[in-house]
Amino acid sequence: MTTPSPLLSRPGAVEAAGADAGVAAHYGEPLREQRALAAGTAVVDLSSRGVVTVTGPDRLSWLNTLSSQQVTALQPGESSELLLLSVQGRIEFDARIVDDGGTAWLIVEGAEAAPLAEYLSRMKFMLRVDIADASADWAVVGSTAAVPDWASLVAWQDPWPHVSAGGYSYATVAEESHPGLERPWFEYLVPAAELEQTVADRPLAGVMSSEALRIAAWRPRIGAETDDRTIPHELDLLRTAVHLAKGCYKGQETIARVHNLGHPPRRLVFLQLDGSQHTLPAAGSVVLAGDRKVGTVTSVAQHYEMGPVALAVIKRSVAPDEILTVLDGDEPYTAGQELIVAPDAGQVVGRQTGFLRGPRA
Template identity: 70%
Template sequence: MSRPGAVEASQPDAGVAAHYGDPLREQRLLAGGTAVVDLSHRGVVTVAGEDRLNLLNTLSSQLLLDLKPGQSRETLLLTLQGRIEYDARIIDDGDTSWLIVESFEAEGLAAWLTSMKFMMRVEAVDATDRWAVVGAAAAQPGFEGRLGWQDPWPEIGAGGYAYTGIDEPEHPGRDLTWFEYLVPADELEDTLAGRELAGVWAAEALRIAAWRPRFGLETDEKTIPHELDLLRTAVHLAKGCYKGQETVARVHNLGHPPRRLVFLQLDGSQHTLPDAGSEVRLGERTVGRVTSAAQHYEMGPVALAVVKRSVDPAAQLVVVDGDESYDASQETIVAPDAGKVVGRPTGLLRGPR
């Protein structure tokens, strides 16, 4: 926030810059790999001890026992009903597992992991005050010695499953490679000195265009992973038992997720954006809510929304935010018939590798 022109973002990104005076230029530079974004408001949880991967593997949706130093994965911690409680980006350095999370997750996650370790040799610590995160859309020169998490999205991980129903080479997430580097908080200013900076608005626009869900925005207290296509990167369908696994397996094998994530191309004639939480309507009926919206440097106003599974993928929708309304063309992210793979003809959705 000390850089000239910095304008502070609102929640959930308060504490860092939304932009530095020219959001679309910043977005172009970020997309091209020549700018970085200050994500120092992100939470960081460290899990040390020789039993750390065993504990994390036991509690979460991802297979982590084989995680090698420097490898990046995503994992979820679920409720008994299979609803997403925490979403963690994880990288291990050989001694410590580093979990990058949203700012509001860190304290509760560290406390919960501590409460669940029992006799395991593990120490979980909320290290948010000592570590900062820097985001980038390309590997950064000069960051070679820093621990950096690389987003696996949209690759279908081992044991994963895609709910999109499109040919994988067409997935727009393939246009974005995303890194989150860990930097000691007291070195952040020196680390960013001399580098082009982009605000979080730029990062959010690229994320939305890549169909990448974000915890706390695309999720609510009822969200299950299937609704957001998170089985592709954050769930291993063949691993052992963990809390919430029964719901994950039941919906995947025998049912359908009740809601689905969609991408919306918005009418830009108002020169404004709808707020998160704005209604998505089909005719006079409310069928969902906008979860994220941004101005993309090439596509104009775009959004992610979660809608009822029954919504016709070809239907023209309208987003309503108070007195403003926005015509919205939808692109299917999670297919309406996703799930219920038992008895499904092969080739319709991408299965586990």
């Protein structure tokens, strides 16, 4: 959406900044809103997101050749996630995809929509596909529960944290114990002109709430957990966004080489922050192990149950039991880490022992 959301006119609305500019950070009671969102009784305005549509009979087979995911046989209403990578395997685009039988809908960060549409347009060649940046015409609304009244809307259901077909988990916890299971997630596509009418008097939560739940679910977000060097292995994105057995695509060589023979140089970690300061460090704050810089905080939030929490990307070599320090300017925050990506992730060929359990059957 290119203009601020009309829902910013709701009482108490405070506009978010950065990637979420144009929608509400909160409506006056962030923790109450977060509880309601977690309980499935509130929805969150995500109309700062971008929407790219791909139509035409070749759309799915064509997207399949370009991306990390197997989407040729994607059924109407079925949701998935795909990555478009550089030749070096670095993440360039991360798209939520759902097909309605005639259109493949790609939900992306707002800043990604125009570049993604431009990239796809350059790659269409003689294939029967049409690409459009439809961000101005569509809004996105998030929820932790299916909304019965919105059954006619196109909805993307986050596959996270389930390991998709052809995927692989780099987490040290079993899938049935993954904290992401506590955050089922739906993103509904609503005609922008009908956003207020569709939401009506349903309770609203701001993006501070959805971000806190995302962090607690260990769910990476492009533009937050990524930089120009990020490869999918570092963020455990092989579980939902990569099919390890599909055909050739740009970046596949790096995906296979790191997974089978190497290790990702960095790993995503969940941080439980010391809450005694009653403040939060900023995203971008340095992560220290002793006096040594080992990474960067990527996302921070106040969780309604756990208190201050964060995601960070740190060096693979950091010991999993090491107590870390987040340094925001001169303000230190003690941080206990929970493993998201195992320190020995990768190198699955001949794997016998280690944090990981081995390949998914």
